[in-house]
Amino acid sequence: MPDDAGHRDGGVKRTSGKGITVTMRDVAQTSGFSPATVSIVLNNAPLAQYIAPATKKKIEEAARKLGYRPNAMARFLRSKRTHSVGVMLIDITDPFCTPILRGIENSLYQASYAPILADAHNQKNRFERALEMLLERHVEALIVVANWTFVDIHVLADFNKRNIPVATIGWELPGDTVSSVMVDNEAGGRLALEHLYKLGHRKIAFIRGPKMLIDSAPRWKGIQKFASSAGYEIDQTLVTQLPDGLDPSSGFDGGFRLTEELLQKRRKFTALVAFDDLTALGAIRALTKAGIKVPDQCSVAGFDDVALSAMSSPSLTTVRQPLETMGNLAVNVILEGITASQEKRDWTISHQRTSPELVIRESTRAVSLSSADD
Amino acid sequence: MPDDAGHRDGGVKRTSGKGITVTMRDVAQTSGFSPATVSIVLNNAPLAQYIAPATKKKIEEAARKLGYRPNAMARFLRSKRTHSVGVMLIDITDPFCTPILRGIENSLYQASYAPILADAHNQKNRFERALEMLLERHVEALIVVANWTFVDIHVLADFNKRNIPVATIGWELPGDTVSSVMVDNEAGGRLALEHLYKLGHRKIAFIRGPKMLIDSAPRWKGIQKFASSAGYEIDQTLVTQLPDGLDPSSGFDGGFRLTEELLQKRRKFTALVAFDDLTALGAIRALTKAGIKVPDQCSVAGFDDVALSAMSSPSLTTVRQPLETMGNLAVNVILEGITASQEKRDWTISHQRTSPELVIRESTRAVSLSSADD
DNA sequence: CATCGCGCTTAAAACGATTCAATAAACGGA
DNA sequence: TCCGTTTATTGAATCGTTTTAAGCGCGATG
Numbered sequence: 001m002p003d004d005a006g007h008r009d010g011g012v013k014r015t016s017g018k019g020i021t022v023t024m025r026d027v028a029q030t031s032g033f034s035p036a037t038v039s040i041v042l043n044n045a046p047l048a049q050y051i052a053p054a055t056k057k058k059i060e061e062a063a064r065k066l067g068y069r070p071n072a073m074a075r076f077l078r079s080k081r082t083h084s085v086g087v088m089l090i091d092i093t094d095p096f097c098t099p100i101l102r103g104i105e106n107s108l109y110q111a112s113y114a115p116i117l118a119d120a121h122n123q124k125n126r127f128e129r130a131l132e133m134l135l136e137r138h139v140e141a142l143i144v145v146a147n148w149t150f151v152d153i154h155v156l157a158d159f160n161k162r163n164i165p166v167a168t169i170g171w172e173l174p175g176d177t178v179s180s181v182m183v184d185n186e187a188g189g190r191l192a193l194e195h196l197y198k199l200g201h202r203k204i205a206f207i208r209g210p211k212m213l214i215d216s217a218p219r220w221k222g223i224q225k226f227a228s229s230a231g232y233e234i235d236q237t238l239v240t241q242l243p244d245g246l247d248p249s250s251g252f253d254g255g256f257r258l259t260e261e262l263l264q265k266r267r268k269f270t271a272l273v274a275f276d277d278l279t280a281l282g283a284i285r286a287l288t289k290a291g292i293k294v295p296d297q298c299s300v301a302g303f304d305d306v307a308l309s310a311m312s313s314p315s316l317t318t319v320r321q322p323l324e325t326m327g328n329l330a331v332n333v334i335l336e337g338i339t340a341s342q343e344k345r346d347w348t349i350s351h352q353r354t355s356p357e358l359v360i361r362e363s364t365r366a367v368s369l370s371s372a373d374d
Numbered sequence: 375m376p377d378d379a380g381h382r383d384g385g386v387k388r389t390s391g392k393g394i395t396v397t398m399r400d401v402a403q404t405s406g407f408s409p410a411t412v413s414i415v416l417n418n419a420p421l422a423q424y425i426a427p428a429t430k431k432k433i434e435e436a437a438r439k440l441g442y443r444p445n446a447m448a449r450f451l452r453s454k455r456t457h458s459v460g461v462m463l464i465d466i467t468d469p470f471c472t473p474i475l476r477g478i479e480n481s482l483y484q485a486s487y488a489p490i491l492a493d494a495h496n497q498k499n500r501f502e503r504a505l506e507m508l509l510e511r512h513v514e515a516l517i518v519v520a521n522w523t524f525v526d527i528h529v530l531a532d533f534n535k536r537n538i539p540v541a542t543i544g545w546e547l548p549g550d551t552v553s554s555v556m557v558d559n560e561a562g563g564r565l566a567l568e569h570l571y572k573l574g575h576r577k578i579a580f581i582r583g584p585k586m587l588i589d590s591a592p593r594w595k596g597i598q599k600f601a602s603s604a605g606y607e608i609d610q611t612l613v614t615q616l617p618d619g620l621d622p623s624s625g626f627d628g629g630f631r632l633t634e635e636l637l638q639k640r641r642k643f644t645a646l647v648a649f650d651d652l653t654a655l656g657a658i659r660a661l662t663k664a665g666i667k668v669p670d671q672c673s674v675a676g677f678d679d680v681a682l683s684a685m686s687s688p689s690l691t692t693v694r695q696p697l698e699t700m701g702n703l704a705v706n707v708i709l710e711g712i713t714a715s716q717e718k719r720d721w722t723i724s725h726q727r728t729s730p731e732l733v734i735r736e737s738t739r740a741v742s743l744s745s746a747d748d
Numbered sequence: 749c750a751t752c753g754c755g756c757t758t759a760a761a762a763c764g765a766t767t768c769a770a771t772a773a774a775c776g777g778a
Numbered sequence: 779t780c781c782g783t784t785t786a787t788t789g790a791a792t793c794g795t796t797t798t799a800a801g802c803g804c805g806a807t808g
Contacts, residue, residue, distance in 0.1 A: 034758045072511045074794030076447040105493045117491045119479045137446045281685045308682040311655045448764035
């Protein structure tokens with residue numbers, strides 16, 4: 001029991017009375033009709049068109065008067081529809097989860113679905129146990145938010161077997177077994193470098209993402225592509241790469257350390273492209289510590305546009321992922337899957353790519369004479 | 375439908391087959407026993423002590439072979455236990471929610487409860503509709519995460535009426551109707567000022583929290599108490615207050631603006647105590663913009679220790695709320711309520727206070743001669 | 749007059765588990 | 779032999795809905 005912090009306790013008793021449960025039968029009784037009719041009316045089922053308006057009114061009145069609330073479990077049991085969706089976060093601590101989660105919750109809410117939350121804590125066994133739980137609860141779909149993962153198709157096989165639509169955000173499985181929503185990382189990488197290049201920077205350092213992260217390769221590819229298209233040659237001595245690490249904040253530490261190393265080696269650069277925002281913040285910390293001013297002496301660009309980026313000083317120029325929108329999209333995808341599955345139709349596995357957007361803030365600036373490369 | 379970002383679509387068909395549902399009856403049949411026995415064995419019910427070991431083994435084997443997974447809905451319907459807990463966030467965007475959420479999820483997971491998530495978006499009607507949804511789903515308890523709210527007891531009355539335990543985090547209702555978990559704000563306020571005072575600061579600016587937030591008053595009270603106990607007189611011309619605002623990031627803007635105003639009025643101060651971390655970051659932004667170095671010329675202290683605080687430059691000295699622990703505590707509280715309610719006992723409404731902790735980072739420093747007050 | 753159709757409503761069977769009272773077998777003791 | 783107790787298992791009711799096929803009254807039609 002985590003019970004560390006000293007805490008005091010004020011205490012007052014609360015009496016527990018008997019739970020008064022109003023069932024449909026009660027509504028039926030007080031309204032003078034049968035449960036069947038009540039059900040039909042209250043759900044506005046197809047048959048409701050034949051029900052006399054007077055009847056409807058009476059039933060609705062009775063329901064309101066009694067404060068009737070349908071029992072979701074009973075309903076689910078019969079209708080086989082739980083109206084819930086599993087939302088699995090690989091690590092809720094990652095700041096990039098939050099906006100996605102909002103997007104998911106919001107779209108689900110609009111569609112009258114309830115999200116059942118699970119946080120895998122970056123652990124495979126928790127991931128699997130949570131999936132198990134979601135299956136038992138008969139979620140109608142699953143959304144997985146991750147930017148890396150240990151998970152292979154195997155683990156999601158049970159979902160496929162039961163025709164439960166699955167969508168991943170920020171990560172995708174090889175093959176066409178599971179739908180996914182990702183930002184166009186390549187375009188994003190391109191945007192970042194293009195921005196700095198246009199500002200006149202020619203000595204640019206890069207902190208690549210860890211190999212484990214699916215985003216790393218395409219972002220780097222976008223950078224390379226822009227470089228070659230612009231005739232810019234990347235100085236390999238200015239290229240570093242984050243080690244694999246699970247903790248979301250490892251990007252910050254990594255960015256800090258790699259930048260320090262770069263500085264210790266007396267490498268000269270006027271700009272730095274970081275794998276993501278946390279890495280960029282780590283880099284800025286290292287630069288600041290070394291007395292190098294951002295952006296005056298060195299520009300820094302990040303990726304993601306997490307909440308912090310706008311609030312750090314200097315605020316961070318970054319490539320924004322439309323995170324909330326990605327959450328919305330994932331919900332659209334699984335919703336489509338659900339209706340298809342309901343109608344015993346096939347549905348389409350889709351791989352959506354959202355467009356990243358360059359957000360220019362304070363951390364980047366046109367190259368100046370007084371830059372760190374002198 | 376939010377569908378803004380340009381996105382492409384790759385598509386492959388997925389065939390939907392018939393859903394193979396393994397029920398308890400199936401297990402009963404293949405194992406050669408009755409559903410009743412199967413239930414008893416698989417749940418390790420009291421009666422299981424009388425079941426022959428051989429029988430148990432056979433049943434468990436059959437269940438495993440068939441890949442039997444109990445249908446949670448059916449179980450819930452009969453046993454009246456949903457094993458789910460509603461988690462209502464007043465605004466998921468608030469960075470202080472994330473660690474709390476992790477704490478909640480984690481403790482719930484340990485106790486085999488599933489969190490059903492709801493995000494009120496700071497809107498009363500969404501709050502209420504979400505509560506409705508949670509009631510229909512028969513959550514066994516409710517946890518509300520908020521630092522302010524429009525909600526009065528009235529809205530939670532339905533929960534009380536049904537004896538569903540409720541706990542709030544970061545906020546509490548007047549009276550003893552609902553349990554709560556909060557940081558000891560007064561102690562926290564004291565810690566912040568004490569820290570700066572001990573560093574030698576005597577010209578200290580304050581940005582008080584908005585009246586609407588429940589945290590504001592006690593934090594200020596703690597500050598005042600320390601001041602008077604230390605014989606330090608607060609300069610009222612250095613005291614400002616954030617306006618009420620719903621958006622979680624309004625603290626940042628407010629901190630920025632109020633600090634700018636202070637500077638424009640040419641008020642001299644060597645340190646600033648901000649209501650919370652975002653406010654502090656806003657203040658730092660303003661100071662930096664005005665050419666005042668933090669912490670060299672002005673120290674800044676925040677409150678909360680949200681994730682950003684460690685990563686901003688300079689990193690933020692702050693008063694930490696044990697957020698994750700508070701999530702854990704809230705779960706303990708409602709768990710106790712649930713068992714009590716189950717056993718038709720009364721349970722205790724408790725008001726927990728966790729101890730804040732001073733986290734000293736880069737943004738504060740002993741007062742120096744070259745400070746901004748010269 | 750029988751029959752049909754129509755408009756409105758409902759009986760009753762699920763859904764998949766849990767739970768309790770009941771039963772059956774086995775066994776020892778009187 | 780009979781009874782009481784313990785051990786092992788199960789039948790059947792139940793939870794609160796949804797849903798399908800059927801029921802009923804009644805005016806219209808042939």
